[in-house]
Amino acid sequence: MQSRDQPRGELCVPSPYRVVDRTVETADTVTLAIAPVDSLARAWEPGQFNMLWMPAVGEVPISISGGVGGGATGGDRGGDGTVLLHTIRAVGAVTRALCALEPGQTLGVRGPYGRGWDLDAASGRDVVIVGGGLGLAPLRPVVHETLRGRDRYGRLAFLAGARTPEDLLYMSELGQWRARTDLQTEVTVDAVPGREWRGDVGVVTTLLPRIPFDPGRVVALVCGPEVMMRFVAAELLRQGVAPGDIQVSLERTMQCAVGSCGHCQLGSSFICRDGPVVTWERVGAAMGVRER
Ligand SMILES: Cc1cc2nc3c(=O)[nH]c(=O)nc-3n(C[C@H](O)[C@H](O)[C@H](O)COP(=O)(O)OP(=O)(O)OC[C@H]3O[C@@H](n4cnc5c(N)ncnc54)[C@H](O)[C@@H]3O)c2cc1C
Ligand code: FES
Structure with missing residues (x-):
């Protein structure tokens, strides 16, 4: 690393x-x-x-x-x-x-x-990237990287959610990704209080059934509010995805960022050093979602 x-x-x-x-x-x-x-x-x-x-x-x-x-x-x-x-x-x-x-x-x-997304683990597999709100930020380079090495992966899907259309990040880039045939991009918002919106309305987990992945062949990369990541992980586990194949990016209060001060501790992990990207296998219990 x-x-x-x-x-x-x-x-x-x-x-x-x-x-x-x-x-x-x-x-x-x-x-x-x-x-x-x-x-x-x-x-x-x-x-x-x-x-x-x-x-x-x-x-x-x-x-x-x-x-x-x-x-x-x-x-x-x-x-x-x-x-x-x-x-x-x-x-x-x-x-x-x-x-x-x-x-x-x-x-x-x-x-x-910190440790970023483990894209080597995704090599040869289907990849489902799920982002909510500001969670799109650390996932954006993953979309670029997987598209650049497109041949290394099977089916590639990007699911993006935000509270409202006004909260969606990278709007023009999302439009470009939606136009591609080698990346399935789905976008949803929780609510539409403001401007006109012709897209999907609902939480990001409602998009998962649109991705026809084989649970034994998929790697999921998930970032967003913690409650959203818990729901996405729970749904993926319910569908039979192994906890070690679900990667999440966690946020904790940080000070030193080099594993010295203990501010970012979650269970036995320091998120600045052992994360922010960790597998669900490692943190699921501490995050309160049971594995199947
Ligand atoms: C690994 C990592 C990556 C991050 N990446 C981004 C990013 O790309 N873009 C971005 O805008 N923010 C990101 N954050 C969150 C960002 O660090 C916090 O929003 C920031 O520390 C808030 O500091 P502040 O002084 O502006 O506000 P504060 O006064 O410290 O906090 C304002 C409010 O935000 C809440 N808050 C503070 N820190 C966090 C946190 N870490 N997670 C959740 N809520 C928090 C507080 O409880 C309070 O309600 C990341 C955090 C981590 C740990
Ligand atoms: S921020 Fe100091 S140990 Fe992680």
Whole structure:
């Protein structure tokens, strides 16, 4: 894993990054494109996160939602000199300060940290990617990566959900994915209080029956609010998917991000070091869903 190969001390010191672009995704969420000021961006894996630091405000963990540049890989595995994307929802002091950053302004970045999605485990299998709300952020590079290595996988499906149409991230990209024939993309929203919506209404689990997968051949990658991940995992287990074939990305309060402080402990795991992506086999009991 990338974070294991790097000296811990170096990883604990933020490097200066500059905002090079800012995209407003929804009323409270923006995607920042950031580039290192005086260093090279570190290589990263889909599912890993960085600690973003606003001096005098604080530091928070934010998933890497994509990369720009990076040569042959197109950027989604990082590499020297790449621009990193982070999609941030303003919920408190630090995330509000990050969302207010404009191109040209700077922030501190340390990372990447943690274990990302295990795409080797998905090789030769059907892949069902399920994202809810902000959970689309760490899954976006997975969609890019699986499409880039499309031949490695069987059936490929992406199920996306949000509270309302206004909360859906990456709208134009979702449209492009829906037009593809080698990726089945289904989108639903919980409710339609605002603008016109001709798509599905209902929680994301209602989309699962549309994906004709063989439970013994599928790997599921799931990220979203914890309650949503519990429901999705419960439905997949009910259909006969093995808990070890369900990967989820967890959020816990973090401070050090290198497995030292204990803030992110879940059962015997430190989510910053052993996650954020873990199998249901590892955390299902602690998350309160029984296995079949
Ligand atoms: C591995 C990881 C990846 C993450 N990726 C992203 C991302 O891509 N984009 C993004 O916007 N956010 C992401 N988060 C959540 C983000 O770190 C929190 O929203 C942030 O720490 C809130 O800090 P704050 O100072 O802005 O707000 P605070 O004042 O700390 O909190 C505001 C509100 O958010 C709640 N909150 C704080 N931290 C979390 C958390 N970790 N999980 C759930 N609720 C929380 C608090 O209970 C409170 O209600 C991620 C968290 C983790 C652990
Ligand atoms: S954040 Fe310190 S141990 Fe995980």
